[in-house]
Amino acid sequence: FRVAIQDVSRKEGGGSKWELVGLAKDETIMEGKTVLQLAHSALGLAMAASRDRSSISEEEQIESLRALVQKAKNRLQQKDKVRNELRGRKAADAAFWFAIAGSTDKNLFEMLADVCTNELRRFGSKPSCRAKDVWQIVERLAGAGIKDHHELDSVATKCLEMKLSEYEKNSNSLLDFHSDRCLLMIWKFSTRQKKQRDFLASALKHWDHEKTASSNQSKIVKGTERLDQSKKQDYEWSNIFRDPKRPLIIDVGCGFGVSLLGAAQLETGTRLVENWSDCNLAGVDLSGLAIGFAQGTAERWGLSHRLHFSVDSAENFLRSVESTYPGPVKLCMIQFPTPFRLSSVIEAEQEENKINDATKWRGNAQLPSTADNGFMVTRDLLQLANKALRNENNQYRGNLLLQSNCEDVAVWMKRIACEECSFDVVLVPSSDDIAPSSVHAPSTESLTKRTLDWIAMGGERAKGQGWSERPLLPRSGATETEVACILNGTPVHRCLLSPSHEN
Numbered sequence: 080f081r082v083a084i085q086d087v088s089r090k091e092g093g094g095s096k097w098e099l100v101g102l103a104k105d106e107t108i109m110e111g112k113t114v115l116q117l118a119h120s121a122l123g124l125a126m127a128a129s130r131d132r133s134s135i136s137e138e139e140q141i142e143s144l145r146a147l148v149q150k151a152k153n154r155l156q157q158k159d160k161v162r163n164e165l166r167g168r169k170a171a172d173a174a175f176w177f178a179i180a181g182s183t184d185k186n187l188f189e190m191l192a193d194v195c196t197n198e199l200r201r202f203g204s205k206p207s208c209r210a211k212d213v214w215q216i217v218e219r220l221a222g223a224g225i226k227d228h229h230e231l232d233s234v235a236t237k238c239l240e241m242k243l244s245e246y247e248k249n250s251n252s253l254l255d256f257h258s259d260r261c262l263l264m265i266w267k268f269s270t271r272q273k274k275q276r277d278f279l280a281s282a283l284k285h286w287d288h289e290k291t292a293s294s295n296q297s298k299i300v301k302g303t304e305r306l307d308q309s310k311k312q313d314y315e316w317s318n319i320f321r322d323p324k325r326p327l328i329i330d331v332g333c334g335f336g337v338s339l340l341g342a343a344q345l346e347t348g349t350r351l352v353e354n355w356s357d358c359n360l361a362g363v364d365l366s367g368l369a370i371g372f373a374q375g376t377a378e379r380w381g382l383s384h385r386l387h388f389s390v391d392s393a394e395n396f397l398r399s400v401e402s403t404y405p406g407p408v409k410l411c412m413i414q415f416p417t418p419f420r421l422s423s424v425i426e427a428e429q430e431e432n433k434i435n436d437a438t439k440w441r442g443n444a445q446l447p448s449t450a451d452n453g454f455m456v457t458r459d460l461l462q463l464a465n466k467a468l469r470n471e472n473n474q475y476r477g478n479l480l481l482q483s484n485c486e487d488v489a490v491w492m493k494r495i496a497c498e499e500c501s502f503d504v505v506l507v508p509s510s511d512d513i514a515p516s517s518v519h520a521p522s523t524e525s526l527t528k529r530t531l532d533w534i535a536m537g538g539e540r541a542k543g544q545g546w547s548e549r550p551l552l553p554r555s556g557a558t559e560t561e562v563a564c565i566l567n568g569t570p571v572h573r574c575l576l577s578p579s580h581e582n
Contacts, residue, residue, distance in 0.1 A: 118173035121180035129367030170194035171219035178223035181371030203238035210242040221261040224376040266559035321384040326409035333362030336373025341555035363396040397463040419447040461500040489572035502576040504545040541572035
């Protein structure tokens with residue numbers, strides 16, 4: 080017998096039900112962990128290494144991931160036996176989890192995409208398969224960095240045409256990493272909402288069990304991901320980039336690297352960057368999980384000779400660029416840093432609830448308490464960016480792009496950069512100079528409660544000269560957060576700065 084699980088529709092009460100089903104004569108159950116369980120363990124491995132980098136070395140992480148990938152490939156090679164454990168979107172989920180874990184094995188992702196193709200052939204035309212189910216498979220495969228699988232694209236397109244009377248294909252391929260659906264999925268994962276946090280916690284436990292079922296050597300480390308910032312990384316640029324003298328584009332706090340992964344594939348120039356294909360690109364973030372995904376995707380896409388991601392503090396990285404990078408820095412981007420708490424809201428809560436300790440604030444306690452305490456964009460960081468954007472003889476000055484969906488944060492960054500860190504405002508391009516976007520903001524913007532509070536307290540507005548309401552980066556260079564904001568009608572505040580000529 081095997082356990083058969085069936086989802087129950089919301090109309091019928093939701094949830095799921097299970098029953099024991101007898102095996103067919105030619106049906107067998109494979110021993111060992113399923114492909115989905117192995118992918119879950121791989122995700123847990125990446126989480127464990129990211130949260131406590133002293134618990135596992137980089138070499139051990141690579142070898143452990145390689146072993147999990149090989150087990151999954153061994154199961155996938157037994158197509159007739161493995162098909163029953165990868166029904167529905169399970170193979171697509173496994174692909175996305177292995178990508179987040181940092182796998183660079185192209186063959187693994189090709190095999191999982193093949194399974195999804197066969198699944199869509201099996202149940203895609205059935206009434207029980209909704210258009211939503213097809214989209215979920217496609218967006219997870221696209222999020223895993225799978226491209227150019229023409230057979231899957233064709234089968235999925237036929238399924239959607241069958242289920243959606245007015246369906247029109249908007250791009251050459253459904254497997255588009257920078258499509259709205261795919262980036263929204265990555266955004267939800269990256270923001271780690273409650274469902275995602277619980278899921279990642281279970282992945283950690285899964286890896287703990289995979290590593291040792293008989294002991295409790297692996298511990299789940301609570302708190303934010305940390306890096307020992309006392310250990311300064313050395314950057315051998317000739318080993319990182321094929322041509323280290325090319326102009327450099329930097330994304331500080333790059334997260335999952337979505338912006339640079341898109342920008343690295345641009346073949347045409349924009350006013351912000353004349354020729355993206357002539358530049359090297361580098362992203363830096365403290366999250367080993369996010370960097371693992373970004374670097375793994377870059378390697379599978381054949382971009383690692385000019386696109387690199389580092390787990391490091393922004394200050395250490397910029398200091399190394401300023402002192403050792405042989406080429407000029409064309410552009411430094413700080414996009415959507417985790418905001419600090421809005422002081423007026425804390426003060427109001429303290430007054431209302433007679434609270435003297437700001438740590439007892441009822442809002443998001445994980446946010447930095449103030450702009451000067453825990454916020455990523457410090458005066459030191461901006462001063463280092465200023466130095467990195469100048470060449471040795473001070474004849475070349477790159478640009479600093481600041482973006483935030485929190486108006487008070489955007490205003491604070493711009494003010495500190497210009498008033499204390501020797502930056503000048505650059506007049507932003509007009510709308511005609513900006514590459515067209517496939518997403519458009521609704522006619523009525525939905526201001527967040529934070530912005531409304533900021534306005535109510537008389538805060539400076541991010542409007543007028545020097546601010547841009549339109550994207551300054553081409554659509555394929557947008558972050559998942561920017562796309563989510565545009566689709567949700569949330570204003571994004573952008574400005575472009577350059578080191579002052581006076582210094």
